[in-house]
Amino acid sequence: MNLVRDLHPLQNLFCNTRNATLVSCSRFAHRACRQSHSLAPQLGRNYQSLVAGAGAVRDATYIPRKEGVSDGAWKQADAEAVEEALQDGARIVKDGGLASKGAEVLLGKSLEELKEFAESRGQPKFRGQQLQDGLVKNLIRDIGEFSNLPKAWRQELLDSGVKTGRSELFGKSESPDGTVKLLLKLHDGRVVEAVGIPPEKDAKGPQRLTACISSQVGCPMRCTFCATGKGGFARNLMPHEIIDQVLHIQEYFGKRVSNIVFMGMGEPMLNLPSVMSAHGFINKTLGIGARHITISTVGVPNTMRKLADYDTQATLAISLHAPTQSLRETLVPSARAYPLEAIMHDAEAYFQATSRRVSFEYTLIDGVNATTEQAKQLAALIRARDMAAHVNLIPWNPVDESDFKRPSRNAVFRFKNTLEACNISASIRITRGLDAAAACGQLRNIYQKNPLIEGLESHAAAA
Numbered sequence: 001m002n003l004v005r006d007l008h009p010l011q012n013l014f015c016n017t018r019n020a021t022l023v024s025c026s027r028f029a030h031r032a033c034r035q036s037h038s039l040a041p042q043l044g045r046n047y048q049s050l051v052a053g054a055g056a057v058r059d060a061t062y063i064p065r066k067e068g069v070s071d072g073a074w075k076q077a078d079a080e081a082v083e084e085a086l087q088d089g090a091r092i093v094k095d096g097g098l099a100s101k102g103a104e105v106l107l108g109k110s111l112e113e114l115k116e117f118a119e120s121r122g123q124p125k126f127r128g129q130q131l132q133d134g135l136v137k138n139l140i141r142d143i144g145e146f147s148n149l150p151k152a153w154r155q156e157l158l159d160s161g162v163k164t165g166r167s168e169l170f171g172k173s174e175s176p177d178g179t180v181k182l183l184l185k186l187h188d189g190r191v192v193e194a195v196g197i198p199p200e201k202d203a204k205g206p207q208r209l210t211a212c213i214s215s216q217v218g219c220p221m222r223c224t225f226c227a228t229g230k231g232g233f234a235r236n237l238m239p240h241e242i243i244d245q246v247l248h249i250q251e252y253f254g255k256r257v258s259n260i261v262f263m264g265m266g267e268p269m270l271n272l273p274s275v276m277s278a279h280g281f282i283n284k285t286l287g288i289g290a291r292h293i294t295i296s297t298v299g300v301p302n303t304m305r306k307l308a309d310y311d312t313q314a315t316l317a318i319s320l321h322a323p324t325q326s327l328r329e330t331l332v333p334s335a336r337a338y339p340l341e342a343i344m345h346d347a348e349a350y351f352q353a354t355s356r357r358v359s360f361e362y363t364l365i366d367g368v369n370a371t372t373e374q375a376k377q378l379a380a381l382i383r384a385r386d387m388a389a390h391v392n393l394i395p396w397n398p399v400d401e402s403d404f405k406r407p408s409r410n411a412v413f414r415f416k417n418t419l420e421a422c423n424i425s426a427s428i429r430i431t432r433g434l435d436a437a438a439a440c441g442q443l444r445n446i447y448q449k450n451p452l453i454e455g456l457e458s459h460a461a462a463a
């Protein structure tokens with residue numbers, strides 16, 4: 001990341017020079033620094049030829065951090081990035097998402113809204129049902145594919161810029177255990193990932209299919225163990241962009257998703273209005289029970305109370321990763337702005353308000369937070385609060401550019417047993433799709449390392 005950071009002024013120069021190429025130039029610099037540091041001085045000379053051949057530069061997966069944001073302690077620039085994300089999140093649903101930009105989106109509308117939409121365009125109400133069936137049952141991606149609608153109306157919808165709201169499948173990574181990560185390209189060329197986790201082959205009981213979905217493009221929280229946190233934040237996802245991920249997973253597996261976890265790219269609590277709007281649709285229209293939906297957070301002040309106000313049956317999962325404030329600050333820099341004591345206080349208040357058991361996520365990292373003593377500290381932290389809680393232990397998943405190590409199997413079980421001996425319910429989450437780069441944001445990283453810039457080498461050679 002240091003080389004990337006070194007090149008940021010260069011990126012900024014390019015981006016200020018030509019805003020329209022912001023995405024491309026960021027990737028350009030990123031690729032260049034990964035290839036060879038000595039290439040950096042050539043970037044200026046190559047830039048014009050690269051822009052001239054703009055067709056050779058496709059799509060963005062690398063998101064630069066906001067100016068002033070860097071590794072290390074939480075700073076004012078971080079707080080500003082988080083505030084921007086919060087404000088952006090509040091604006092999306094209020095302004096109507098893409099509709100505010102003149103493009104009406106069908107996905108995410110309730111049946112009633114689709115009926116009203118049809119009527120407002122001079123069509124009978126039942127067209128609303130046809131639209132919903134096409135979107136949700138037949139997984140139609142383009143207006144032109146609605147063969148159950150009159151051709152003239154389809155054309156009218158197309159002419160007036162109405163969109164289904166479906167994204168384009170941009171890439172995928174499959175693991176032998178059946179886990180699949182889909183890379184989805186959004187309307188503005190941004191890319192997010194969604195993960196489908198089928199049951200293990202020998203699993204007994206009902207056939208579950210879990211979708212791990214993203215809530216933001218990038219993330220401003222900078223958790224040190226997270227691939228997404230190594231980049232910056234671009235924007236929040238709109239409700240239909242969240243729902244779309246679930247449909248892609250259903251389409252890929254040819255079966256209904258049974259469980260949803262908001263553990264993909266992004267901090268869902270920064271985008272709560274869109275997340276909860278999508279949650280409502282997923283629950284009511286896709287028929288996935290709220291109790292099968294988990295919203296995961298590293299902690300954003302004042303948002304647990306807001307989540308409680310939504311009166312959802314969804315599970316709140318708080319990523320703790322450390323039993324003490326000082327250690328947590330080293331793993332989750334944003335902890336400085338939201339101390340552990342305050343998080344535990346708010347978690348207790350959430351339980352008191354909702355009677356919903358709170359889950360705590362704890363990534364076990366060898367030599368950092370996985371000792372028996374730390375298990376006892378974690379147990380004491382939870383037991384000090386009047387709430388029902390459960391701890392999910394997640395043995396560390398390797399991420400590039402990180403020195404963290406996965407603890408031994410014995411150490412993982414020792415930690416769990418210690419918690420249970422202290423009357424804290426705990427389970428070990430089996431890491432699925434490890435070889436398909438299953439940790440948060442890692443599929444994006446694979447593409448980041450192989451960005452779709454064609455011809456860069458020849459441009460460099462010609463310089």
Ligand code: SF4
Pocket residue numbers: 219220221222223226227228229230264265266267298440
């Ligand atoms: S773990 Fe979640 S909140 Fe933290 S940086 Fe990654 S995506 Fe953001």
